[in-house]
Amino acid sequence: MTPVNPEFVPDPDASRSEMKAQQRRLSSEAIFTDKGCPSPDSVTLTETPDLDNHTSVTADDPIVVGIDQAFEDDTAVSAAAAIQNGEILEVVCGRTPLSIPYIPGLLAFREGEPIIDALAQLTVDPDLLVFDGSGRIHYRQAGIATHIGVLYDVPAIGVTKNLLCGTPAESLEEPLSEGTQVAIRADEEVDAEAGTLLGYALQTRQFPNPTVRHVNPVFVSPGHQVAPKTTIRLVGALGTGYKLPAPVRLADRAAAECKR
DNA sequence: GCGACAG
DNA sequence: ATCTTGTCGC
Helix, strand or coil: CCCCCHHHCCCCCCCHHHHHHHHHHHHHHCCCCCCCCCCHHHCCCCCCEECCCCEECCCCCCCEEEEEEEEECCEEEEEEEEEECCEEEEEEEEEEECCCCCCCCCHHHHHHHHHHHHHCCCCCCCCEEEEEECCCCCCCCCCHHHHHHHHHCCCEEEEECCCCCCEECCCCCCCCCCCCEEEEECCCCCCCCCCCEEEEEECCCCCCCCCCCCCCCEEEEEEECCCHHHHHHHHHHHCCCCCCCHHHHHHHHHHHHHCC
16 A cells, blocks of 8 residues: 555654654644544454355455564564454565664654555555554654554554553552553643543453463554544454454564564 | 653 | 563463
8 A cells, every 4th residue: 555645754864843743733634533444343353154154244344454563683674464354364564774763752753664665565455554552642642553544544543552641540550450441631741632532541451360460451542533432442352362452463473573 | 950751 | 672591370
C-alpha cells in the first residue's frame, strides 16, 4: 500500500519543532471516533467453520495487520503481519538505515521509514492496523498509531506496555482483576483540554498461573477512525489468553526473524 | 533548574 | 529497543 497523505510522511531530518508541528497538524486530521473501523464482533481470533455449508463463514472478515520493529546496529527492520480469521495471510518485512535516536514523543520519526517500507510490500489491504506504540495517548495526541493511521487513512489503534503520558483515573498500583479498564485522561503535559479521554489501561490478562502473581496492564488508545471504547473491544477480541494482541505478538516475532 | 519520558 | 543462562512451573 501507499500513503494517501504524503504530506505526513515522517521526515527524520526535520527539526524537532517541525516534527512537533507536523504532529499538531496530524492530531487535527485524526478521527477519534468509529468510522470505517471493523466491528469488534467481526474480528475472530480463530477460524469458525460453517458446518452447514462446508465452508468458512468468515470469508470477508476484517484483515488486521500487526506492526512491530526490531533493531540491529544501524538498521531498523519492520514487520507487518496480516491476519484474517486468526489465519496468517501475509507477513512482510521492511528495512531501512536508522536515522535518529529514540526520543519520547517522536517515535514515528525513528520507526516510520521501515514501517513504510514494509507496508509498501503488503499485497492485502488492511481494515485495521495495530501498533506496538501509542495512539492518542501522546503529548500532542499524535503517537505512532495515529501518525501512520492518518498517513494511510486507515483505521489504527495503539497498544503499549508502558504509559507515555496522561493520568490514570484510578491508581494502577494495586493488582487489577482481568478485564479491568481504567481511563487515561489528558493532564497539563498533554495538548488537549484537561480531562480529555485519551485511552485506557486494560488488564488483558491476570494470574496466568499460581506462580506468576501479577501481570501489568497494557495501555490502549485510538490511532485513527476508532473510538476509545472500541479500541478496548478490539484489543479484547484480538488477545485471548495473552497480554498483547495476537497481531502484535506475530509482528514482534516476525521482526526478530527479519533480522536474520 | 527539576522531573518525566511509547520503543 | 538491546545486551543475555538458567530456572521454576503449568
